[in-house]
Amino acid sequence: MHRETPMHPEPHAPRRAPAHPRGDVGRRVAARRHELGLSREDLALRAGSAPGYIQYLEEQPATPGVAFLLRLADALETTVPALTGAAAGPPPAELLRTVELDPAACWALLDTHGVGRIARQTPDGPVVLPVNYLVTDGRVAFRSTTPTSSGTADADLAFEADHIDETSGQGWSVLLVGPVHDVTDPAAVERLAARADGGPWTGGEGSHWTLLAPQRVTGRRILLAEP
Known part of the structure; x- marks a missing residue:
């Protein structure tokens, strides 16, 4: 536009x-x-x-x-x-309703944002980290200062993004779960870097890109109930 x-x-x-x-x-x-x-x-x-x-x-x-x-x-x-x-101030809880989102609606919401969270297991236990991301061909790409999959191809990972309006009580949340792999092809890395806005959310060079190909896409939206 x-x-x-x-x-x-x-x-x-x-x-x-x-x-x-x-x-x-x-x-x-x-x-x-x-x-x-x-x-x-x-x-x-x-x-x-x-x-x-x-x-x-x-x-x-x-x-x-x-x-x-x-x-x-x-x-x-x-x-x-x-x-x-x-x-x-926020409306009473009884005036809000939860709506399950289909995959198409989930992807549309993800395409409006640029910061999400990844959750994965580590030797020290589960961790949740904020990441910049972009949507590309039905997958989510994000970058970090170190490889995300730790050299293990097709490692499972969860990705979440959301938006909450605390004053109205409304918002949405989308969850993706599936295998990830590090992007190693220089041409692919260059294409992703060209589309990115700025550096990683956590700072640093952020030269490592990871692709998540979700096997499960779920989401929900909290709305004001109809009168």
Whole structure:
């Protein structure tokens, strides 16, 4: 989707922008804008931004920085807690419901994020580590400073990613389980590195890439119950 260049630098948005469920902040911004009878152009002018960024914010799961949220709240004649949902507090547990996700929905959610967790057994017991990841051809690729499979081909591993809105109580979680192997082909490593955004989440060079080919894909979403 084409976006106009903002008048002022805005926070980095999520890595990809296909049609995914919009974020909580964007939903509240759109609702408040409609209450005031403002167009996106009107709001952009008030906030010193661009209509294209306002559209992106309302339609994608973006998370603006505090400085822009302050300008946005002022432009919408409201407060930052109101836009982020902190003023409302979480809904009662009885108003929430859990929905099981099919594999297609799981992959769509994974494609909106870039940080997950891997869980594996070690000689000292199970460990859970955060990793940057990307989705490629029905597999998850992530990199680290040392080989993940420890030289053992097809070692089983679990990968999890999630998003929780603590103010609304809603969110989702996806779990992948399957064999992994280290990527050793230089051309394949180069292709993955070209698609990556920055270095490993934990720092370092991160020259070792691992591919997880899941045999099991499960997920769930927590939503507000229908009235």
